[in-house]
Structure formats: structure tokens, C-alpha cells
Amino acid sequence: MNSNPSILIVDDEQVVRDSLSKWFREDGFDVSTASSAAEALQQLQGRRWDILLLDIKMPGMDGMELQQRVKEIDSSATIIFITAHATVDTAVKALKEGAFDYVTKPVDPDYLSHLVTNALKQRNLFNENLKLKEQISEFSRADEIVGDSPQMHKVYELIETVAKTDTTVMIRGESGTGKEIIARAIHSNSSRRYFPIVAVNCGALPDGILESELFGHERGAFTGAQYRRKGKLELADGGTLFLDEVGNIDVKTQMDLLRVIETKQFTRVGGNDIIKVDFRVICATNKDLEKAVADGSFREDLYYRLNVFTIFIPPLRERKGDIPLLANYFVQKYARTMGKSITSLSPEAMDTIVRYNWPGNVRELENAIERAMVVGKPPVIRPEDLPYQLTERNHVLPAGSLAMVEKGHIVSILEQNKWNISRSAEILQIDRVTLYNKIEKYGLKKPSAG
Amino acid sequence: MASAINILNASKLEDSRLGELSQAVGRVFGIRTYVTSANLNLDKAFDASRGQCNSTALLAELLNSYKQSDEKRIAIVGVDLFIPVLTFVFGEAQLNGIAAVVSTVRLANPFYGLLPNEDIDFGRLEKEVVHELGHTFGLYHCHQFECVMRSSTYVEEIDLKRLNPCNRCSELLKVAMLNK
Numbered sequence A: 001m002n003s004n005p006s007i008l009i010v011d012d013e014q015v016v017r018d019s020l021s022k023w024f025r026e027d028g029f030d031v032s033t034a035s036s037a038a039e040a041l042q043q044l045q046g047r048r049w050d051i052l053l054l055d056i057k058m059p060g061m062d063g064m065e066l067q068q069r070v071k072e073i074d075s076s077a078t079i080i081f082i083t084a085h086a087t088v089d090t091a092v093k094a095l096k097e098g099a100f101d102y103v104t105k106p107v108d109p110d111y112l113s114h115l116v117t118n119a120l121k122q123r124n125l126f127n128e129n130l131k132l133k134e135q136i137s138e139f140s141r142a143d144e145i146v147g148d149s150p151q152m153h154k155v156y157e158l159i160e161t162v163a164k165t166d167t168t169v170m171i172r173g174e175s176g177t178g179k180e181i182i183a184r185a186i187h188s189n190s191s192r193r194y195f196p197i198v199a200v201n202c203g204a205l206p207d208g209i210l211e212s213e214l215f216g217h218e219r220g221a222f223t224g225a226q227y228r229r230k231g232k233l234e235l236a237d238g239g240t241l242f243l244d245e246v247g248n249i250d251v252k253t254q255m256d257l258l259r260v261i262e263t264k265q266f267t268r269v270g271g272n273d274i275i276k277v278d279f280r281v282i283c284a285t286n287k288d289l290e291k292a293v294a295d296g297s298f299r300e301d302l303y304y305r306l307n308v309f310t311i312f313i314p315p316l317r318e319r320k321g322d323i324p325l326l327a328n329y330f331v332q333k334y335a336r337t338m339g340k341s342i343t344s345l346s347p348e349a350m351d352t353i354v355r356y357n358w359p360g361n362v363r364e365l366e367n368a369i370e371r372a373m374v375v376g377k378p379p380v381i382r383p384e385d386l387p388y389q390l391t392e393r394n395h396v397l398p399a400g401s402l403a404m405v406e407k408g409h410i411v412s413i414l415e416q417n418k419w420n421i422s423r424s425a426e427i428l429q430i431d432r433v434t435l436y437n438k439i440e441k442y443g444l445k446k447p448s449a450g
Numbered sequence B: 001m002a003s004a005i006n007i008l009n010a011s012k013l014e015d016s017r018l019g020e021l022s023q024a025v026g027r028v029f030g031i032r033t034y035v036t037s038a039n040l041n042l043d044k045a046f047d048a049s050r051g052q053c054n055s056t057a058l059l060a061e062l063l064n065s066y067k068q069s070d071e072k073r074i075a076i077v078g079v080d081l082f083i084p085v086l087t088f089v090f091g092e093a094q095l096n097g098i099a100a101v102v103s104t105v106r107l108a109n110p111f112y113g114l115l116p117n118e119d120i121d122f123g124r125l126e127k128e129v130v131h132e133l134g135h136t137f138g139l140y141h142c143h144q145f146e147c148v149m150r151s152s153t154y155v156e157e158i159d160l161k162r163l164n165p166c167n168r169c170s171e172l173l174k175v176a177m178l179n180k
Helices: A014-026 A037-046 A063-073 A088-096 A109-140 A150-163 A179-188 A207-215 A251-263 A289-294 A300-306 A320-338 A347-355 A361-375 A388-396 A402-416 A421-428 A432-441 B015-029 B055-065 B118-136 B155-160 B167-179
Strands: A006-010 A030-034 A051-054 A078-083 A101-104 A169-173 A197-201 A240-244 A265-267 A274-276 A280-285 A309-313 B005-010 B033-037 B052-054 B072-077 B091-093 B099-103
Touching (some): A006 A014, A006 A037, A030 A037, A037 A063, A051 A109, A063 A078, A078 A088, A150 A309, A179 A280, A289 A300, A320 A347, A402 A421, A402 A432, B005 B015, B015 B118, B055 B091, B055 B099, B099 B118, B118 B155
Parallel strands (some): A006 A051, A051 A078, A169 A309, A240 A280, B005 B033, B005 B072, B072 B099
Antiparallel strands (some): A265 A274
């Protein structure tokens, strides 16, 4: 019987309690009765009831006061008032204070049946909603923020502080430090978490395309615009707009964006209709925006509009204590997705990764671990499973020496340019012969494909 | 197990209809069913302010006026019934008990301003009698669309039901009858 819906009938008249409890029992309800508010409150201490049917006029505490006390015990309780003394005032008061409905005795059985069915449906929807919200919170929890260093604790504090507000946030940090993950953490801890977070990589899109991507476009707005399309601003309505690489936006789009952020309204490209939106802005950049403002490539007014609350994410080399934690986290993550039984790194492999400089930050570390998981054999990752540049640099040269820094920098440039010697030499501002000499000096080898 | 079902008539139903009813009920429950005249004092249960009889009071009278036996008894009355909190009921039964009562008033077409149709009215009565007796055997309301144990709060719902319980309720009824 406990899986059946439950109902608590509170009425000082026994005949009402008896007839209602009999009626609901025949319907398969789990029914209990109370002859007074005190008795009802006692029953509520022991368990939860799906529906409470309350009389208004009772000796001692009346139904209205009982409703208040019930809500203190169980704020989601569904309360229906059944009274013989209906007045507009009490009905309004009861409904204002959260009662589901208010009916007068005697009730039409069909009406009562529908009322209780609807109340149960609403309660089920409420519970289902709560459950789904909990599930969304679970899914949206940014579980990839790993770090126990004081610098990261400071970042966590800032996330917690700013998440609850609607303030614009600027996240700054080197490439690969996890700026988008921080943005998602802010979103999933904010009141907008049940709405989308829409990310726009401003650096990845050419100017004209970025405008259409942000604002959307009407059919025929430009060649190829065959259909009307909603922009990211519209898609972010109610939620958060995450502008990654915000320093790369062209001056015209900067102006349009400033207007939208200030007025929360815009028109689609090629359209006239004003669209109102409500979103929070979080942006990220690894550029020196102050310099960009000084040289005129970034609008000062937009800079001040975006730079309200800044979170700096420290590079990985400044929080080396987090490297083992992150490495183990990525090992567990890829062991799960690849179905491999590698559980950790060998002490030598761990030493190698802790000594490495990580110019590509957490992203580089994750890629290194992913690669090691692919080539490595259970049960642990060994130094030879790690990417070439990590082991080479660390084994030959003492950590912190000028030669190590030079070697590391040359390797990075070579890798960025796919070992194109001419282009790398140009970037390093040395001639090709010098570069060949340095490659020989440090024993660098072009990694074989795959 | 109940030894018989006694239909107590306190309505204007003709003898031939009562015989039909007795047979139909006997077929559904598979036990001896017979009809007698009811010796009920309706005045005691009558509420002048509502112009209706309190069905709970009638049930109490059914239990008190008749000697103890293992028979189920159901009274058919020609007065409108109510329980204090509801505007009306078609009938009432003691859940898992021995007594039940059914009113013919709201089962009749003319009550709703429609042309009289005795066959329709009688079909409704049969279903309501089986429904209330089902409660005395411990059956709850059923969510099956056509099951006789489905709750009906308006007369058209009774028309949609069949006279017999659904498979699940039939099984429950068998178990209940064996255990009694």
C-alpha cells in the first residue's frame, strides 16, 4: 500500500473524516485521518503525505495556521481546503499561501476526483522536475577542474563568489589553462544553469561569419543565406554567452556587441525586427587586452564593459603541485573511456612530467597522458610512453638551466611548424645553419609519423 | 467464504427485473443470490435539508437490523443518497465487509432530462450492484477502462463499463472468496 498515493484528512467532524477516508480508500489511497491540527502535525513528523485535505474551521489551531506550519515541515506539501464556511477572503488567503485548491462542502464527487487527480499529477511533475534538476546539476558539474594548489583554491573562491551574481566575467590565462571549463563552472553554479551556455570562439571565425554567427541572419541577407537562422545571442537567451578569444573580434563587431550587451536587444543580419534577449556574458582571452586598447585595436568602452570581474588562471608551470593530481585524473578518465587497465604513472614517468615546463598547460598535459594511454601497457605509464619532447629535454639537461629553456623553445617552435626548418628559423630569428647546429647539439629528432 | 448474497429491495423495481438482477449477480460472483424485501427505515437516514438519505446511516441500519450471518447483503433503494462531504453517491459499501447500498435515482435517464429507457437504467443498476458488492469482497477501484470496479462519478462512466471485473480484479476476487 505504501507505493499508493497517500492522503491525510484533517477535520474535526468524525463523519467527514470517515466518509472521505472510506471514499479515498476505495480508490486505493493510503489514507490517514486527524481530528485536530495538533494531531495532524504529529502525523507529519513521522512521514510525508502526498496530499493534505484540511478543514478550515477547527477548534484550537485552524486550517489556515495549520497550512503555515505544514509548509514549514514540508514546503512541497499539496494542500486542498475543504470547508463548509466558504468566504472569498479565506479562499484568497489560502491560495495566496500556497494551497492547491479550495472547495466547499458538500463537494461534487466528480469534481473532487478530478481535483485530487490533478493535485497528484502536479505533485508528480514537481517531484520529477526536482529530480531532473538534480540530474542536470550532476551532468553540468564542471568535473574537470582539478587542482589543490593555493592558486587554484583562489580561483574556486572567485568562481563561487561571482557565480551567484549576474556580473560579466573576464577569464584570463594562457592557452590551454582551461578557461572554457571555468566559464562552464560559473554557469553551472549560477541561477541560469537550467538554460544553455552558448560558446562562441571569436578567434576561429572570419569577421563576416562571426557577425552572422552572433546575431543570426534573415533569409536572403547575403549570398547563401537560404534560410533564416538564429544567432548565438538568441540561443543563449536566459543562459550564458561565452565569448572565447574575445580579443580577436573586429572593430565593427565590437561596436555591435557593445550595443547588445548594453541594451540586451539587437536585429538579425538583414532584418528589421528588434529581438530582446537576456543573457550573462562570460569572456575569455589570452591576449594583452590593455595593449590592444592602447593601440586602438580593441574598443575601450567594450573593454570596460567586459572587464568587470576578472579571474586569472595560473599557468601549469606555476602550480606544479597540481600536475600529479591532474595526471592521475586524466589516467582515470582515459582508462575508463579506452577500457584499459592502466591505473597510474610510474615514479619515473611522474618525475618527468613534474619537471616539464608545460607551455601548452593543462591541454598539453591531457594530450600527453592520452597519447601515453594509447601506447602504454598496463599497469602503469612509463617514461618511454610519454611524448618525445618531455623525456628528451628532462633527461639530458639539468632543470632550470638556460640550455634547457633554449632546447625546449626550439622544440616547441619546430613542432608548431611541423619541423619546417625555414619557417622555424625565421620565427626564432636565426639562420637555418644555426638551427641545424642547435638540433644536432641537443640531439633533437623529428618524431616519426603516428 | 460468503455463503450467499441477499439483495434487499426497497425500490419500485419489478419482480421480473429483480429476478434478472439476482441471476446476473449470481453469475458474476458464482454464489447463491436471492432477493427479499428490505425492512429499512429510510426516515432515520433522511436529511431534510438536503432531500437525500445518508448512505452511511443506511449501511449502519443494514448491519444492525439484520441478524449476524456470513451472507453479503445489498439494499436497493429508490431514494437519492449522499455522504456528508459529497453532493451525492450512487451507492456505498463496507470495504471488506458484508453490507452495501445502491440508489436507483441517479441511474435513471429521466433524472438527467432524458427519455426513459428501462434497459439502460437496469444495466446501470446491475453494474453498480456488482461494483458495491465487489468492495464488500475487498476489491479497490480499478484503473482498467471497462472493469466494473472502475470508479464512476457520473452516469456515462457507468455505461462505458462492463458487468464483469477485469482479469486482475477477477483473480483478486477469487482469492478473496477463498479466504473468506
